[in-house]
Structures are given as C-alpha cells and as structure tokens.
Amino acid sequence: MSAAPTQPPVLITGAGPTGMVFALWLQKLGTPFRIIDRLSGPGLTSRATAIHARTLEFYRQLGFVDRIIDAGMIVEHLVITNAGKKSATINFKPHEHINDLSKYPFMLSLPQDMHEAILVEILKERGVEIERNVELLDAVQDEAKNTAETQLRHANGHEESFTASYLIGCDGAHSAVRRISGIPMEGGTYSQRFFVADVDIDDSTWPSAKGDFCMCLSKNEYCMLIPMHKSGNTRLIGFVPKEKEDLENVTFADVLPSVNACVPALKVTGTHWFSPYRVHHRAANHFRKDRLFLCGDASHLHSPVGGQGMNTGIGDATNLAWKLAAVINKRASPELLDTYETERIGFAHRLVNTTDKGFTALTDEGWKGWFAREFMIPYIMPAFLKLTGTSPWETTSQINIEYKDSSLSENARGVNGALVAGNRLAWVRTDVDGKEGEGEVGDNYEALRQTKWAVHVYGEVERDTRRALQAEGIEVVKFPWSEDARNKGLVEGALYLVRPDGYVGMKASGHDAAAVVSYVEKWGLRGSL
Numbered sequence: 001m002s003a004a005p006t007q008p009p010v011l012i013t014g015a016g017p018t019g020m021v022f023a024l025w026l027q028k029l030g031t032p033f034r035i036i037d038r039l040s041g042p043g044l045t046s047r048a049t050a051i052h053a054r055t056l057e058f059y060r061q062l063g064f065v066d067r068i069i070d071a072g073m074i075v076e077h078l079v080i081t082n083a084g085k086k087s088a089t090i091n092f093k094p095h096e097h098i099n100d101l102s103k104y105p106f107m108l109s110l111p112q113d114m115h116e117a118i119l120v121e122i123l124k125e126r127g128v129e130i131e132r133n134v135e136l137l138d139a140v141q142d143e144a145k146n147t148a149e150t151q152l153r154h155a156n157g158h159e160e161s162f163t164a165s166y167l168i169g170c171d172g173a174h175s176a177v178r179r180i181s182g183i184p185m186e187g188g189t190y191s192q193r194f195f196v197a198d199v200d201i202d203d204s205t206w207p208s209a210k211g212d213f214c215m216c217l218s219k220n221e222y223c224m225l226i227p228m229h230k231s232g233n234t235r236l237i238g239f240v241p242k243e244k245e246d247l248e249n250v251t252f253a254d255v256l257p258s259v260n261a262c263v264p265a266l267k268v269t270g271t272h273w274f275s276p277y278r279v280h281h282r283a284a285n286h287f288r289k290d291r292l293f294l295c296g297d298a299s300h301l302h303s304p305v306g307g308q309g310m311n312t313g314i315g316d317a318t319n320l321a322w323k324l325a326a327v328i329n330k331r332a333s334p335e336l337l338d339t340y341e342t343e344r345i346g347f348a349h350r351l352v353n354t355t356d357k358g359f360t361a362l363t364d365e366g367w368k369g370w371f372a373r374e375f376m377i378p379y380i381m382p383a384f385l386k387l388t389g390t391s392p393w394e395t396t397s398q399i400n401i402e403y404k405d406s407s408l409s410e411n412a413r414g415v416n417g418a419l420v421a422g423n424r425l426a427w428v429r430t431d432v433d434g435k436e437g438e439g440e441v442g443d444n445y446e447a448l449r450q451t452k453w454a455v456h457v458y459g460e461v462e463r464d465t466r467r468a469l470q471a472e473g474i475e476v477v478k479f480p481w482s483e484d485a486r487n488k489g490l491v492e493g494a495l496y497l498v499r500p501d502g503y504v505g506m507k508a509s510g511h512d513a514a515a516v517v518s519y520v521e522k523w524g525l526r527g528s529l
Contacts, residue, residue: 008032009165009328011150013177015042015130017112018296018313019170020119024062025321027126028451029500031328034162036134036152038171042116047196049109049226049235050307054398054424056104057502058318061448064122065104071118072110073227078392079208080378081216084264086207088382092393100484102399102427103443109213111198111228111235112310136176139167141290148291166324167292170317173280175298181289187282187301187352190359193240194277195255200270201225201234207263216262217373222362223262233272237304238262240276250276279303279359283352287341293320300348303359308351311398316344322451322500326525333524336408343403399424403503408523412508412515418489421507425498426488428458430479447477451500453529455516458485459492468513469495473529474520 010026012019015037023035051072059065078090098105123130133155140149148167152160169177178185207214207225210232214225223238236259244254252274260266280301287294296313320340326332361372385392394400403409404422411421419426430442447454455474459481469476474497479485481492490496493510497519508515520526 007163008034010034010168010324011036011148011162011164011166012168012170013037013136014169014171014175014296014298015039015120015132016170016172016296016313017048017115017119017310018317019168020116020123020130021058021062021314022168022170022295022317022321023123023128024119024126025318025451026325027123027128028062029322029325029329031325034131034164035128036131036136038133038135040133040155042120043113047112048115048304048307048310049111049228050311050396051108051110051115052307052311052397053102053104053106053393054401055311055314056108057102057399057445057448058314060103060445061451061502063449064118067118067122068110068115069104069108071114072108073211074106075109075211075213075227076106077209077212079212079214080382081207081214081263082374082378083218084207084216084262087378089208089212090382090385090392092391092396098391098393100427100487101394102397103445105393107307107393107396109227111233136167136171136180139177139180139292141292143290146291165291165328168320168324169292169294169298170296170313172297173301175294177292178284178294178298181292181294183284183286183289183294185282185284185299185301187280190279190281190303192279192365193245193250194279195236195238195240195250195252195274196277197236197252197255197274198228198233198272199236199252199268200232200272202267202269203232205263205265205267207266214263215377217378218262219370219374221258221261222373223259225263225266236268281352281355281359283345283349287316287345287348288337293324293340295320299345300352302352302355307396308355308398312348312351315398315401316348318501319344326500331525333522336523339403339406339408343406343408346405347401408499408505409503410506410519412506412512414512415491415494415507415509417491417494417507419491419496419504419507421504423489423504425456425496425502425504426485426490428479428482428485428488428490430482444479445502448498448502453500453505453520453525454498456496456498457493457510458482458490459510462493462510465495465511465513469516472517472520473526474516475529 010033012035026033080088135153137151150162169175216223226235241258252271282301284299295316323336409422428444455476458479495508497506499505506519
C-alpha cells in the first residue's frame with residue numbers, strides 16, 4: 001500500500017533492550033514510530049545480567065532508573081577461586097574516589113527477562129505497544145522519496161507494505177535489516193561450547209558472600225556464579241565438557257561434573273533454565289546504509305567478558321535516537337546522522353577485539369589456557385590490580401567512552417581544562433558539602449533529564465555572554481563553582497554546550513558566545529535548543 005501522511009517515520013525492528021530503549025528515547029522526544037518484533041513475547045530467560053553505570057545514567061534521563069535499581073542487586077566484589085579455594089577478592093571500586101565519578105558507582109545484576117519486563121511495562125505506561133509476531137521480510141530504499149519501502153508479515157500470514165523514513169535494525173545476531181542492507185559482519189565463532197543455567201544453590205555451599213560475582217577456575221575448567229536478584233536465583237556459566245560437546249541434547253546433568261571440578265562443595269538444589277550455546281565475535285563493517293541503521297547485536301557480537309554487550313547496544317540506541325529525532329523534527333541538519341557510525345563503530349570494534357583476546361586466553365585448551373586459569377587470573381591479575389590501584393569498575397562502567405575525534409566535537413581556542421568536547425559530561429555535585437535538602441545529593445546530571453542541548457556554566461556567567469546566547473534561543477544552565485568541578489577538569493566560567501545524551505559537544509571560553517552560536521548554526525540546531 002502507499003504511504004499515508006500519518007504513518008510514523010521510524011520503524012524499529014527488534015524489541016529487546018536495545019530496541020525498547022530506542023523507542024523510549026523517541027517517545028520522550030516526541031517522534032512517532034512503530035516497533036515490531038518477530039517473536040510472540042519478550043524473553044523468558046535471563047541472558048545478559050550486568051547493567052553498568054553509563055546505562056543507569058541514561059535511564060535516569062529517561063525517568064525510570066530507580067525502578068531498575070530496585071529490581072536488581074548491587075554487586076561490588078568479584079571473588080576468584082582456584083580448585084575450590086579462594087585466591088583473590090577484587091573490589092570493583094577499590095578507591096573512595098570512584099564514588100565521585102557517577103551517582104551509580106556499582107554494577108547492577110538484573111536478569112534480562114526481568115529487565116525487559118520492566119521496559120515493556122514502562123512503554124505501555126507511556127502509550128507504546130510493541131507489535132508482536134510481525135516479521136520484516138524486505139525493504140527497498142527510494143531516495144527520490146526519501147523513504148524505505150518495507151514488507152512485513154504478520155502471524156496470520158498477512159503481508160503489509162509499510163513506508164518509513166528510517167529503518168532501525170535492533171533485531172539481533174540474525175538481523176533482517178543487516179541482511180537487507182548487505183552490510184558484511186566479519187569475525188568468527190569460538191570452538192569451545194558453553195552453557196548457561198539459572199539455578200538455586202544451597203547458600204551454605206556458595207564459595208563467597210551471596211552477593212558477590214564468583215569466577216571459579218581449575219586446571220581444565222571454568223565457571224561463573226552470578227547472583228541474579230533478590231529472590232536468590234544464581235546464573236551459572238561454564239564450559240560444556242569436551243566429551244559432551246557433540247551431544248544433540250546436552251543437559252545440566254552432563255555439565256555438573258565440570259562445575260564441581262571448579263567448586264567441589266557447591267550444591268545445586270534446583271534448575272530453572274539451562275541452555276548450551278556458542279559464543280561469537282563479529283562486527284559489522286558499517287552501522288549504516290543510507291536510511292537503514294544497525295544497533296546492538298545486529299552490528300556487534302562479542303564474548304560475555306565484562307558484561308558489555310547489552311550495555312553497548314543501549315549506548316548505540318541512545319546515540320542514534322536523539323539524533324534521528326532531531327533530524328526528523330527538522331531541528332538539526334541531516335549530516336548529524338553521519339556521526340552515529342563514526343562515534344560508535346570504533347568502540348564496538350575495539351570491544352570485540354579486547355574481549356576476544358581475554359576470552360581466547362581463558363578458553364584455550366593448551367598451555368596458554370592452563371597458565372591463564374591456574375596463575376594469571378587467580379593470582380597475577382589480582383596482584384597487578386592491587387599494586388596499580390586499577391579499578392575494574394572504571395573499565396567496565398562505560399563512563400570513559402568518548403567521542404573526541406567526532407566531527408560533532410569542537411573545542412574553541414582560549415580555554416584549557418581536562419574535560420574537552422567529546423567527553424562524557426563530568427558528574428559534579430552541585431553544592432559544596434555534597435548534601436542538599438534532607439541528605440539528598442544534588443548534581444548537574446539532573447539538568448540532563450531535559451534531553452536537550454544546553455550550555456552549562458560552572459561559576460558566574462558573563463552578562464554579555466548570557467544575552468548573546470539567549471538571543472539565539474540557547475539555554476544557559478548555571479551551576480556553582482566548586483572544588484569538585486575543578487577536580488573533574490572543568491574550567492570556571494567556561495561554556496560547555498552539552499548534547500541531549502550528556503556528552504560535551506562544544507567547549508568555549510566564557511566570553512566566546514560567538515563560537516557557540518557558530519557551532520549551533522553549523523549543525524542547524526536552533527530548533528533543538
């Protein structure tokens with residue numbers, strides 16, 4: 001059928017966390033869309049479990065972070081055992097300064113099925129229904145009409161033609177959008193077969209405190225014990241024994257001996273879910289082909305090391321959604337969309353490569369794997385982290401992802417300071433003693449809930465500067481100057497033009513309003529301010 005004027009301009013395919021977060025951003029920014037999924041319902045098993053600080057900061061912007069935290073379990077330690085004996089306890093935040101880097105200085109454990117259920121509930125509350133049992137068959141781009149003509153199939157076999165301005169592939173490893181776009185995805189699959197299970201464990205046999213992550217190693221085996229949520233379930237991940245790898249129907253009973261080789265005393269009292277699987281490491285060569293975009297697993301797949309996959313997909317969705325909304329609503333130049341791939345693809349490729357190296361060492365069947373499991377991971381790595389003071393939380397939290405090389409990041413002359421364009425905005429307490437009201441911590445991230453461009457100033461704003469910016473419709477948000485702001489690399493009185501996703505787009509001196517106005521004009525941002 002032909003496109004009607006009332007048809008939403010965006011079609012999101014895939015209603016996992018990446019697709020639903022994309023939908024929540026568009027909904028908040030007032031941009032119409034459809035979201036479809038070929039499955040009949042959300043996932044019923046707990047795949048990804050880790051939710052990192054940067055994701056929680058995005059959820060705060062979207063207005064539901066407390067619901068996610070309340071449903072999950074805060075994890076602060078990783079305990080490593082070797083042949084059943086504790087070899088090290090790694091604190092995710094070994095230094096108190098970690099508490100100053102984010103409002104969420106921890107890793108949250110929440111099963112993906114519960115996570116998805118909350119997102120579905122929030123979408124419904126905001127008037128959004130996911131169209132289930134709807135499959136994308138094909139799409140043809142028509143540049144003359146600036147559209148993507150899609151073909152959809154419903155559960156009853158009915159086929160529908162739908163015209164969208166943009167097609168967003170959040171549809172996973174076997175992405176139909178990626179197939180239609182013809183974008184290659186290069187990489188491979190690990191030869192080792194793995195298993196994942198949700199189980200009940202006798203608390204008295206848990207190798208550490210119940211709230212800790214546990215990495216349990218032996219000469220030839222590996223398993224992870226991950227506390228899932230307050231009901232007490234545990235996620236168990238490990239190797240399928242070599243002699244069982246070729247079985248058509250591997251069961252939990254087949255892998256239990258390898259689990260007990262790592263944790264001899266562990267007593268599993270019940271199994272809720274079990275599945276063998278293989279781990280892939282692949283990345284798409286591009287994240288965009290004209291009006292077709294790829295996000296999350298549709299564009300990158302990697303090992304579960306560090307719990308980065310789902311969080312990276314949510315970061316993809318956040319990065320693209322606000323840009324797409326701005327362009328569709330004619331509040332930014334279409335060139336803004338070019339920055340999605342340039343900002344996200346580099347991190348995704350580095351992530352695939354680094355997690356691949358770590359996972360390869362862990363799973364190697366030769367002497368390298370033996371050395372990693374017997375010495376490197378249980379003894380040498382913890383000693384190195386303690387000696388250097390390295391924080392695993394800073395590495396995994398994703399707060400250090402930056403876009404300094406992006407064309408959207410611009411530093412005007414005449415202003416110093418460690419925080420530059422392309423950095424995530426530093427989290428700063430807005431009062432001297434870190435307290436506000438009745439014990440609540442006030443911070444500059446509260447302003448980010450507006451999800452719009454704004455100039456942040458820490459200290460006094462020059463009168464002429466304020467007038468010049470306000471004359472152009474540019475909002476100025478003033479915060480008190482503090483030692484905390486200085487320690488975070490901010491410059492007193494400088495102008496920081498902050499993007500809707502909380503990254504610094506432009507940095508200028510306090511008297512250089514003209515540089516900010518020039519940047520706004522370059523990207524056609526006036527309607528977004």
